[in-house]
Amino acid sequence: MDESPSVVRRAGALLRALAGFEPAGATTTSLAETAGVPRPTAHRLLTALAAEDLAERDGDTGHWHLGSECFLLGAAATSRHDVTPLARATVRRLAAETGESAFFSVRRGEETVCVLREDGSFPIRSHVLHEGIRFPLGVASAGLAVLALLPERERESYLATVDLAVEFGVVHERTSLAERVRVTRERGYALNPGLIVEGSWGLGAAVLDGHDVPRWAISLTGIEARIAPRQEQLGQTLLRAAHAISVQVASGRGRS
Template sequence: MTTVPGTQVIGRVAAVLRAVSVAMPRGLGTSAVATATGLSRPTAHRLLSSLAAEGFLDHDPLTGRWVPGPELYLLGSVAAERYDITGLARPIVRSLAEATGESAFLSARRGDETVCLLREDGSFPIRSHVLYEGIRFPLGVASAGLAILAFLPDPTVEAYLESTDLAAFGDSHSPRRLRTRIAETRAAGWSINPGLLVEGSWGMGAAVFDASGQPAWALSLTGIEARFSRDRRPELGRLLLEHAHRLTQALRGR
């Protein structure tokens, strides 16, 4: 297999930038970046300093933490013209939160992960804080990632399950159990996470499809277990699917 020159460095830089961005708004210290990326501390510091010199990161000398810099903002502003759907999605996410009373989210597929882009809180005063804007999960872990994974083509799903180790998230994320949950999601149309990440914090999700019919985003709801009773889940699922369809249609009409 031929290795493209420089790919290791690019991979490390990408890992550093992701680690810092996920830790917003507080940022990360050098040691925390090294831990998050699996790099040695000297290597992490060298990359962080180089990125800061180019304007991609900033360093707070008082706290010792690294945060995204102005160049990332400028590049992101340009990329947003093609990839940002939050303006279109926000009213729909807000409508979902208002209709259910729960916290509603929009997440995007990014490779083998989902990234939370939007959060709108409903009227119910007790909330789950497992999800927040910027957090990433592997596909199949949170309800949004399960909803997306379930509607990918079978060969893609199998290749992912065979190559991905989700043992860190517990036995409920073994390939065998995920296959069962994928089948259940396909049958219902929506996914459910019955407190598998944090005990007592439940979630449900529905896929949002791009112009080619692939699941590229997901809407999801999170809340306490009592709010996701067996009797209420069909209604929550119906609302999720209704809002996911609205967003899918809106994206196709852009």
């Protein structure tokens, strides 16, 4: 039996796990656990990836990092897949206007990946999100915003099969998640009232491609004392920002 597809899947899982640990890097054990790969297999694959410059190991700490070839591959793919240039100015403006940390995330399968972060002027910041971190759809405001606007069949299939409570706690069990999806669809923006880290609130709005499919999200995070009183104001601000980027994407100035 050809094991090549399995090897590729595991190598891909390790690379995605590595991205989530940057810039600090991670041990072989941590990467194996995150990627769901046996440790001996993880070490073997990471060594093979290092031989191709797709991974590298710090000689002092023993931590693994993404290799230089990942940067080159990413740069080559930018012209086809990257809409962050469109979002960057908006993210910076949101951070400046609100004083909170602003983010841009992209959907990848059943996850969202944070690809852009801009901190506001308020000195107390949330560190739940950083560039490269991944969350399942429905976890964090960006993933909830995307999930809520997926086509109904895809959304309901996901809600019927996913089990987020094991990793993220009972507040993410299916009934509670479905209710948050319903509320998000009603008001347009997503709210995460400290469900990942107590006291750290987030708001998110989906960005649509040229076919009205949610492929990205823009979000804000901050402490409860600052976000809660301004929830509706910030939510509407995010919706306007998300709509503006969606219009740019649909008009051909971004990728659809």
